[in-house]
Amino acid sequence: MLSPFGQMFKDNGYQLGNDRDAPIYQSPAYWPIALRITPNWHLERNQNTVVDGPAGSDTQTLATVTTRGFDYSGMDMLTAGTLAKNFSFLLVPSADETGAFHFESANVRFDNILGSSWFNLKVGKFELDNLLSEKRILTLSANGGYYQNYHFQPWLAVGTPSPAYVFGIGDNQLGIEWMGHSKNDRTRVSASLLQGTDGNPDFQAGNGGAAGRAYEGFISASQAFEVPGLGLQRVGGFAYFGQAPTFPEYTQGGDAIFGTGIGNQAYYRAGFIGMWYFKKLDLTTMYFYGHDSVYLATGTPSNLGTDGLPEGAHAPSWNGALFETHYTANPQLILIQRYELIRMKQQALDSNPGDLGNVDALTFGFRYYPFINSRAGFAFSNEYSIVWNRKVQYSPTTGLPIDLTSSSLFFGIDFAF
């Protein structure tokens, strides 16, 4: 999470506001570029993995599969700055660990339009105005490197994930955002109009799932207040109003023509968040709620109407929560703990177990910065994370739904320069 000053700096379009923000004042010795990558050693353990039995592939059994070794993460090239006063940009070409590039962020900001801090626009691909930023997450492992609540989609049935659309509220999205804030940044509001492709470009080539002509919306607001002796606390809320097509308007040789999806059906996510500070301890709490259209959850074209739905189909909904604690022993050492849970309120099918898809995720670890300066970053990032996914697969031996449990042990050297 950002400090109050960091949040204000970001909300002001990466400007200090003292009339030294135009690029002509910046030292030509430095380009506003940082590269970030994390060499690491990690161990991944998956319990209840379905594997071939001793007799070969004809029989299956369950095993705990453990893999380990040296590895490295993808790489972000972070470049940002002002183009002129109140015009700034953020461009993040990013590679996965194989070197395949994509653009994690690419946006331009127009700040303090008409001289008002309440009128700022951002256009391009950007992170949603999530108070709890997944892009600034402090944990990096395969299981703990993202927020479960931000990416959860309900299961259609045991062993069958939700089929209809791709979405994560933690993913960077494509569109335009208006954001306003008070001068001291205590009050913040934002609203975004987004392309329904989960941030993927070139929807006409089929990126971003079915990719119809849908636009989506996101709103958020937060208020900070001072508690004597403890400093600033912040509370806020957010809501994402999404829609996704359920069938193509046109096909060619039986295949959908990309970008022509219609029969949009709604999904939404909403939540409340609190960021609480107690001296060296800070706690983030979040309540999360999700809801999907029954057509999206069951992969049913909406033009078939209710008659086309599987028997016992419902619009699934669920509740979630997050508790994340940081103890900043000193600026160089931070201890991290996080617990997330997701509980299904309504399953997509009556035949599903009531707890199908429920998630519990626990992460703890620490980051140690052997030095701190403003031109390079270096941290030992060490953590353990375990995620329990309830009843998401059938046991090959009993035929009953069973949990899938995955855990990560991670020792990384996270650096940027």
Added chain:
Amino acid sequence: MRKMLRTKFCLFVTSALILPIASYAQLGEQAPAVKPSSHMESHVGNLTGHSEPGRELYFRYCWGCHGPHGDGNGENAAYLNPTPRNFVAAVFKCRSTITGTLPTDQDLYNSIGRGFNFTNMPSWIALTDQDRANLVAFIKTFSPRWVTEKPGTPIPIPPEPKLTLASIQHGQQLFQKLECWKCHGQEGRGDGPSASTLTDSNDQPIRPYNFTADNRSKCGSTNQDLYKIFMTGVDGTPMPSFADVVKPEEAWDLVHFLRTLQYNNPSPELTLWESTPEGKAIVAAKRVDQTNTGSGEKP
């Protein structure tokens, strides 16, 4: 090989012990008799700031520019102009107290919250009031001046007289008489004949304030702030105090005139000035469109 290493290690340890003693002996005559206090308080309104929590804030937000020792030699200092404030010297630009004296806690608190225009010091209004009071307390632990001296008494600021055309015109005459134009230029653009020769107390080049660039000077944006600037001076810079030279009512006349130099910032003074044929012609001739950089600076 091992023996050689041991010898080198012994030499290193000996040097490490002896060199500081020698250095201290050399500095002995110059060493201050009074050391800074490691525990300080600040008093701002109803707030009491403490240096201990201020220290944590300083080493999170401030030390990159002002340095771990508060001497203005942080790792970023080499890239900044003007250079960051040296808290060890305890010479402060923006004060309500007479020149040469320490500022009040309120002055320092206001400076942290306001930031300094045309420098790299941002506004820290995002921090809480208590945090800023704590930072003020910690800043005072860097210099022995805070132990041996008390802050100066704030200068009295008489009520601002009614704005008149005569007041502006008298201010215009004072601008000439006091030779403000030598540094600030006839049009107030900070380009007077002496401007290129000016240096601050660290022998760093310093540019006089450009009135046409913004409506906010380093030490605030109100008429009272302007009044304070030339009655207290800006310590550490060539801008002197005029407290002994001009009377309070004359100082207000000068304030009213200086506002008319801020061509692009509407003010009652500018409106009144432009209502006269003389003022309208002068302002129209000097007004320049925004530059391509968008910085607000005028060529």
